[in-house]
Amino acid sequence: MRTINVGVIGVGAMGYNHARVYSKLENANLVAVADVVKPTLDKVVKKYKTKGYSEIEDLLKDPEIEAVSVCVPTTFHHEVVMEAIKHGKHVLVEKPIAFTAEEAEEMIEAAKEAGVKLATGHVERFNPAVQKAKELIENEVIGDLVTISAKRVGPFPPRIKDVGVAIDLAIHDLDVMNFLIEAPVKQVYATMSSILDQSDFEDHAEIMISFDEDITGILEVNWLTPYKRRQIEITGTDGIITIDYIDQC
Numbered sequence: 001m002r003t004i005n006v007g008v009i010g011v012g013a014m015g016y017n018h019a020r021v022y023s024k025l026e027n028a029n030l031v032a033v034a035d036v037v038k039p040t041l042d043k044v045v046k047k048y049k050t051k052g053y054s055e056i057e058d059l060l061k062d063p064e065i066e067a068v069s070v071c072v073p074t075t076f077h078h079e080v081v082m083e084a085i086k087h088g089k090h091v092l093v094e095k096p097i098a099f100t101a102e103e104a105e106e107m108i109e110a111a112k113e114a115g116v117k118l119a120t121g122h123v124e125r126f127n128p129a130v131q132k133a134k135e136l137i138e139n140e141v142i143g144d145l146v147t148i149s150a151k152r153v154g155p156f157p158p159r160i161k162d163v164g165v166a167i168d169l170a171i172h173d174l175d176v177m178n179f180l181i182e183a184p185v186k187q188v189y190a191t192m193s194s195i196l197d198q199s200d201f202e203d204h205a206e207i208m209i210s211f212d213e214d215i216t217g218i219l220e221v222n223w224l225t226p227y228k229r230r231q232i233e234i235t236g237t238d239g240i241i242t243i244d245y246i247d248q249c
């Protein structure tokens with residue numbers, strides 16, 4: 001496999017991780033990073049000895065870079081990804097793909113037209129425990145799927161100011177459900193509201209998804225629970241799989 005020259009746009013909490021991992025990967029060469037906040041940029045440039053750009057445009061014009069990670073806050077995903085696609089870069093955008101479904105569709109269409117790859121950073125499907133569950137389901141160890149019930153709760157993260165908990169957290173388990181169930185969604189029912197003063201968007205959501213083949217997804221997410229819990233339980237006609245995403249088992 002050949003080495004890919006990559007750049008990271010937005011090197012806050014998550015972008016820092018992308019830069020860290022790229023710098024260790026054999027098949028990736030971290031060429032440059034970009035961030036609008038100078039001290040954030042300088043820290044990563046110094047740590048990983050890369051080029052640093054304060055303007056995204058300058059990173060995107062860098063001919064050495066073939067692919068970029070977009071790790072800016074969610075409400076900027078559309079703008080930055082569309083710009084990256086215009087510059088012919090392949091894109092790995094952090095989850096959720098965009099702030100609205102319309103923005104996401106536009107991004108997917110633009111990537112297709114430009115002939116570049118566009119991927120979203122849905123990490124949980126690569127969690128070894130989820131991979132194992134997939135294997136057990138495919139080998140029919142737990143029979144036919146009946147329900148998948150997920151809980152992703154914890155305290156409010158002051159860093160996330162631009163979206164609510166449904167788009168920020170529920171997206172992880174929705175992706176895992178899609179990955180494990182592989183059946184079209186028929187119907188969705190959800191309740192949500194904002195209780196905390198510091199949250200401008202919903203801080204709790206309870207979602208029920210009816211998939212084809214009579215499989216039901218149940219999902220509870222919030223930024224209200226004082227401790228962090230991330231778990232999923234998969235019920236089949238012949239068995240149950242319980243996963244703790246944090247312990248990866």
Ligand SMILES: NC(=O)c1ccc[n+]([C@@H]2O[C@H](COP(=O)([O-])OP(=O)(O)OC[C@H]3O[C@@H](n4cnc5c(N)ncnc54)[C@H](O)[C@@H]3O)[C@@H](O)[C@H]2O)c1
Pocket residue numbers: 009010011012013014015034035036037040056071072073074076080094095096121123159168
């Ligand atoms: N996969 C996961 O589990 C996971 C976990 C946390 C965050 N995320 C996602 O990562 C994204 C970033 O979240 P975060 O927690 O790292 O946020 P953050 O605020 O810590 O970092 C965002 C960075 O982007 C920079 N930035 C903002 N606008 C910019 C622009 N126009 N150009 C260049 N830089 C810009 C900011 O200065 C900041 O350094 C979000 O979409 C979030 O949903 C994913």
